[in-house]
Amino acid sequence: MKLLRASDYKRMPWKNGGGETVEIAVSPDGAGLADFDWRVSMATVATDGPFSVFPGIDRTLSILDGVGMALFIEGRAPERLTQESEPLPFRADALSSATLIDGTITDLNVMTRRGRFIHSVQRVSINGNKVVELKGGTSLVLCHRGDVGIDGTVLGAGDCLLVSNEGAGRRSISGKAQLFFIAIEAI
Structure with a gap:
């Protein structure tokens, strides 16, 4: 397990x-925008406009703020994508654009190279104690709030826990937070 601090x-x-x-x-470490296998990022969107095109990439988008x-x-x-919406998967090489509903937003992007990796994104609220199962491959737990x-x-707002194959299995979670569970698997 590797703790990734927002700072x-x-x-x-x-x-x-x-x-x-x-x-x-x-992944791999140090990869650029043209040669990553998978990538997890956040973006602030302040104006309407087109999305970047990523040939051969699948993407899931979630609204954070x-x-x-x-x-x-x-x-x-x-x-229509809001904070209450389920994460939205789509092809990152399809021409896409966005119109903001009411001002600036921050989104969460999860991208994987099609034909080599697949991913899923789930928004989960925790209030108390819970046991979760992290599957093989790579799992990321992003603490949003x-x-x-x-x-x-301990993860604070914005921090992320990266768990690889050897860390897969049941994990105990406690606290009060909104989390995003991201699972990435090689195919």
Whole structure:
């Protein structure tokens, strides 16, 4: 298990230059925007506009802060994405754009290289004690709000716990927080 502190995340410009992204974790270590196997990041979106195109990548988007956005994805009906919405998976190489509903938002992006990795994202609220099962592959637990302890490791808001194959299994969680569970598996 590896604790990733919010204060240590890497800040960088969006691929299309339209804003800034905060990289939480990437594989392989040090990979750039063109050669990652998987990537987890957050972005602040302050204006309407197009999404960066990532050929061969699958993406899941979740709203962390702000009211939300209307998302227009090539070949699909428009989607309204808010903090209450389920995380939304889509192809990152489909032309996509967003219109903000009511001001700036922060989103969570999980991206994996199609044909090599798959991923899932789940939003979970914790209030008390809970036991969860982390599967093989790579699991990330992002603490969005609140504080939580996972087998004695304390995560504050914005912190993330990275768990690889050898750390898979049942984990004890306690505290009051909103978490995102991200599972990434090689195929």
